Amino acid sequence: MMIAPIDAPRVTLDDLKQAALVDLAALGYPSAAWLGDLPRPDAADIADAIIVGGGQSGVTIAAALKWDGLRHIRVLDSGAPGAEGPWLTFARMEELRTPKTQVGNEFNVVNLSIRRWFETRYGQQAWTDLPRIPRTDWKAYLDWYADVFEIAITNHCDVLDVAPEGDLIAVTTRIGGRIEKSLARTVVLATGYDGAGAWRVPLFVSEALAPEKFDHTNGPVDFDALKGLRVGVLGHGASAFDNAIKALEAGAASVDLCFRRARLPRTNPHRAVETPGMMTHYPELSETTRWDIARFFRSVDQPPPLRSFETAMRLENFKLRPATPWLR
Structure with missing residues (x-):
């Protein structure tokens, strides 16, 4: 769907959201649900997937799973609403370090892209003049993106344990002073650097x-x-x-x-992997190759x-x- 002219005052981010939904529908989103019901009385309460972390990876993964036909997805985050990820908390840089042309989470849907979002908010010339994406705008874009896919995030939620429970996975959480256990078919950890241990x-x-x-x-x-x-x-x-x-x-x-x-x-060695070939097929590299790349990054740093x-x-x-x- 074409929305034009992008600089026209009547075009808002809500207009862009509707245009993105039209594009998604034309590409088969949402696809038909395909998972069968579990033969147990509590099946309705079992999530297809629980995603731990509501930052840029968490919402992108949730969007991709929804596009693939999963319906019952829960996203958990320990931060307050709007404070998911580092962007409005401990990140203090003015702009992102990655090139503004780096793509991926918009699934080749132009009206889902950061470029179209930025142009809608500030105008086409502003994007042309932009060296890199401002940090706070990136977070605002991620919030809009999550809204397009109707991704609800459970905030102030600390994950205490993840453990198998029969054919399912049990996730124990604490929200406020309340301890709960939720079941899911699968769990995705999207905790960023926090997943590597304590700071x-x-x-x-x-x-x-x-x-x-x-x-x-x-x-x-x-x-x-x-x-x-x-x-x-x-x-x-x-x-x-x-x-x-x-x-x-x-x-x-x-x-x-x-x-x-x-x-x-x-020099920044990370720039060498920011190509469509490497970003798409990186998981297909052998474990030894990926380990060597990680060791190289660690030794030369950036x-x-x-x-x-x-x-x-x-x-x-x-x-x-x-x-x-x-x-x-």
Whole structure:
């Protein structure tokens, strides 16, 4: 379905939603449900899939499963409504680091794309002039996307356990003070970096200092409390630069950004896999090849986003300290 002209004031995001639904219907969405009923009295309460995590992966996976004919999908997230993923919580960069032309979650439906969403909201010229997608706009787009597919997210929900229960999977959750157990045919973990374990401050820091003397970038930071203070940042990743910028903008006296490497990485190896061939067929690579790729990424690392680096280097009282590990 064509919606035009895109810059016309009468075109709204709700209009775009309806256009996207027309496109989806033309491509067979929603497809007919095909899973048979389970022969048990509680079958109506059993989810086809429970997705843990309501960020960009969680909602995209839910949309894909709905397109494939699954009807009973639950998406769980520990954050508050609107705070799914990092975008409005601990992510502090101005824009995404991935190219704005990177595609995938719109399933080749133009009216589902971030480009069409952005043009509808700001105009075609704004997209043309845009170097990269602003972080807050990306989150707003994901919320709109979830609304198109009618993906309901259960918020403030902590998953305590995932375990087999006969032919099904039991998911134990806590919402408020209430403990519940839900059953599903399958469970998808879409927890991002949180799925790799806990976020930790090095012990030589956390055991030596009072809690109010340090923060982890994956959590709330009282930047106003840093006014007039000398701040040390350990690490050279995106969050290191983004938090250094926020600290100086809040009035910190200085920021020393320290890291072990002799110099910052100059190239981003992740760009090499952002091609249709690699993104589509990556799971078909052998486990050894995928392991080698992951090890290579870990060994060479990646530079901070260019905008974050340039912004930090322009700020007075910001100092970059390579080959400066913290010992105690």
